[in-house]
Amino acid sequence: EDQVTQSPEALRLQEGESSSLNCSYTVSGLRGLFWYRQDPGKGPEFLFTLYSAGEEKEKERLKATLTKKESFLHITAPKPEDSATYLCAAIYGGATNKLIFGTGTLLAVQP
């Protein structure tokens, strides 16, 4: 069954304490792996798209990487404003623009 699994479900960090979020996928013919940020009561906000194993993308304190089985979202020296739910999603097979989402990682960064 095609699915996207994220871990951990929740993560609490101290400000400045770097860590990584994991997204494992078992889909046939991955065409794109996406990371979104979702604040409470809001729609997801696009962060990154990764298309092939070995690809990396960075934005401020965030860096996303992709292997053939999983993706990582590395957060370096996080700040309280980085607190949010981070969602991973995949486009696969012949589906165009139809994303399958993971359940997300709820990140809390304490000052």
Add this chain to the structure above:
Amino acid sequence: GAVVSQHPSWVICKSGTSVKIECRSLDFQATTMFWYRQFPKQSLMLMATSNEGSKATYEQGVEKDKFLINHASLTLSTLTVTSAHPEDSSFYICSAPGVIGANVLTFGAGSRLTVL
């Protein structure tokens, strides 16, 4: 920049009534829009693909007669929850592709539906 706008952001209704949620693409045309539903502490689940000028495509398990989708123009898609019941209470989010990139979805802010 280009935005996907949803209205209302929240709505409370009585059981048995119908509720319409609008999704507009601002400053761009969207021939396709996607409707998602998100229950508390769960991920986004695709409900249907809204196609301008044609019938929507529903995902397996989603009742098309209960969740009516109309995409009458290139900038507006509507989701109507008919005869709503408490179990329909959820966060409904629409999205459109092609603003940031061809395969990247831009999401609206979502609509919180509470059915009493």
